[in-house]
Amino acid sequence: MTTFEDVERKYCWAVEHMDFCTNAALNDNFSSHATWIHPPTLARWLHGSIDEFAQEFYRYRRTFETEIPAQSERIGKQYNDIDFIIWQSGDRIFAKYPELRGELA
Numbered sequence: 001m002t003t004f005e006d007v008e009r010k011y012c013w014a015v016e017h018m019d020f021c022t023n024a025a026l027n028d029n030f031s032s033h034a035t036w037i038h039p040p041t042l043a044r045w046l047h048g049s050i051d052e053f054a055q056e057f058y059r060y061r062r063t064f065e066t067e068i069p070a071q072s073e074r075i076g077k078q079y080n081d082i083d084f085i086i087w088q089s090g091d092r093i094f095a096k097y098p099e100l101r102g103e104l105a
Helices: 004-026 039-061 069-096 098-104
Strands: none
Touching: 004 039, 004 069, 039 069, 039 098, 069 098
């Protein structure tokens, strides 16, 4: 049975990975041996990963039911936070790579 603490851990895990992907997509410091990296392609892939981490949190959250208002409120805030991170990361990636806007929107 999924507990509230399990959902909290999954939320923290998802946010951490989403932040990592956003930062990696915006990073311009590639090592000299990685000349094969095409930054817009990497950003496209990382944006997809951000969405996958969010979807995994949403799926996991559906395995937990609560009658406690404070827990429901906290989980609602987590949903909003995840949605905001998706929007913000996409906005930042699109600002750097405007050619991706139509592909990822």
